[in-house]
Amino acid sequence: MKILHTEASRGWGGQEIRILNETAGMMQRGHEVMIACTPESNIAREASARGIEVVELPLEKPSLSGVMALRRWLQAHPVDVINTHSSADSWLAAGATRFWRKRPGIVRTRHISAPVAKHWLARWLYQSATDHVVTTGERLRQTLIDDNGMDPGRVTSIPTGIDVQHFAPGDRARARSGLGLPAEGMIVGIVATLRSWKGHAYLLEAFAERAQDNAYLLIVGNGPQREHLKQRIDELGIRRKVIMPGNQSDVLPWLQSMDVFALPSYANEGVPQGLMQAMACELPVISTPVGSIDELVAADETGLMVEPKNAAALASALSRLLEDADLRRQLGRAGRQRVEQAYTDCLMLERMEAVFEKVARGEA
Numbered sequence: 589m590k591i592l593h594t595e596a597s598r599g600w601g602g603q604e605i606r607i608l609n610e611t612a613g614m615m616q617r618g619h620e621v622m623i624a625c626t627p628e629s630n631i632a633r634e635a636s637a638r639g640i641e642v643v644e645l646p647l648e649k650p651s652l653s654g655v656m657a658l659r660r661w662l663q664a665h666p667v668d669v670i671n672t673h674s675s676a677d678s679w680l681a682a683g684a685t686r687f688w689r690k691r692p693g694i695v696r697t698r699h700i701s702a703p704v705a706k707h708w709l710a711r712w713l714y715q716s717a718t719d720h721v722v723t724t725g726e727r728l729r730q731t732l733i734d735d736n737g738m739d740p741g742r743v744t745s746i747p748t749g750i751d752v753q754h755f756a757p758g759d760r761a762r763a764r765s766g767l768g769l770p771a772e773g774m775i776v777g778i779v780a781t782l783r784s785w786k787g788h789a790y791l792l793e794a795f796a797e798r799a800q801d802n803a804y805l806l807i808v809g810n811g812p813q814r815e816h817l818k819q820r821i822d823e824l825g826i827r828r829k830v831i832m833p834g835n836q837s838d839v840l841p842w843l844q845s846m847d848v849f850a851l852p853s854y855a856n857e858g859v860p861q862g863l864m865q866a867m868a869c870e871l872p873v874i875s876t877p878v879g880s881i882d883e884l885v886a887a888d889e890t891g892l893m894v895e896p897k898n899a900a901a902l903a904s905a906l907s908r909l910l911e912d913a914d915l916r917r918q919l920g921r922a923g924r925q926r927v928e929q930a931y932t933d934c935l936m937l938e939r940m941e942a943v944f945e946k947v948a949r950g951e952a
Contacts, residue, residue, distance in 0.1 A: 589620070591670075592670050594670060595631050596626060596676035597674050608623075617941065623635050623643065624642075625643070655680055669694075672697070673696075678713060682718070692948075694947070697723075698858075699858050700857060701727070701856060701857055719952040720943055721742060723746075724746070749932045750933055758844035774910050775806050778791060778849065780808075788813060793824070794903035844869055847871075859879070864884065867926060868923075870921060872915065872916040884926065884927075892909065
């Protein structure tokens, strides 16, 4: 098949990483795959570095010029399937293929749990202009069915998958030495874009509440909240206990250096890749029942769960894990088993390929 991914976002996070990994996987399976994105976007740069064909188009917002640019490109380069990922590029793909007698199949991937509008234009986009919708979690799928009247047969939950051969437990001491991290003491970590809804601010408060001399907080990632978080760190008086190395091209050694992983998100989640990666590395995790997180993390079985925006509950969970090595090992092993069973890249690619083939045949 010839597959075109479209992405309007200039940012960087799990959504863009999934697109890149899925594209690479589909190319390995023999498909011709391209990514249409805005010029000078993060995904354009990363795709080019990985040898993926990039089509730079004005997709950042719905506009007639964007519709016509995408339409002209599609007329010159016919594809079997268009997989849209953000709001703007979904509208542009719908407009660009409107009134075609034989148009490409359109798949819309919903990566987050934010609600879909219920007005007639949104219904047209999702139920007429789009052939199939993929969500990154079952709860997201059920919400579209219950709240937006989607046909259950036209919505499929396909969680993001990760490479469990790459993301695996490692030597903690070696990882810390290679990264220049403290050799002694416990490290609580998070890997996520620095956005408000990822809950970094609550993690800082929780860590400050229970911080001891032998504990550090490792915040891997970058984003719009960086300066605000640095200010909050100073206000809490924990500057010497917090390490912020920014974005990392390979987060594996950073995960392997940690003792506990926390992701206290309070909105806009499917099944976060950072959480899956941490569990694959046999890290005990703490998270919240937001989006489809609780499809991955079963409370007290594959991780600990706390209420969103509850720093006190998060502090209690941190103390529980940091003080109980047996519980850390138990949750870590169960977490990896869970990822191996249902969240591998092979499973994701098989399921996405089946959707693409169905849509390309006009059967969605």
